[in-house]
Amino acid sequence: xxxxxxxxxxxxxxxxxxxxxxxxxxxxxxxxxxxxxxxxxxxxxxxxxxxxxxxxxxxxxxxxxxxxxxxxxxxxxxxxxxxxxxxxxxxxxxx
Numbered sequence: 001x002x003x004x005x006x007x008x009x010x011x012x013x014x015x016x017x018x019x020x021x022x023x024x025x026x027x028x029x030x031x032x033x034x035x036x037x038x039x040x041x042x043x044x045x046x047x048x049x050x051x052x053x054x055x056x057x058x059x060x061x062x063x064x065x066x067x068x069x070x071x072x073x074x075x076x077x078x079x080x081x082x083x084x085x086x087x088x089x090x091x092x093x094x095x
Contacts, residue, residue, distance in 0.1 A: 003083040006032045010080035014073055029059035055079065
């Protein structure tokens, strides 16, 4: 649910939204990736913990990382697609 919600938020960043939306996305991404890192740490998935912490730091709202609109759009798509793929990989392993 968290991964799907974050992916949707990132995909919505591709359309013309008010600046406040991007600030909200950064706060929600920080919280979401922080929670995902915590959950991954509980099941001792250290590589996932590292990835989620890195993503939380990338999207954190306190110190803006100026990448430009086009590069941020690419980051949003890559991260969104990666989150959706990780859902399907996890579900496939359960079968």
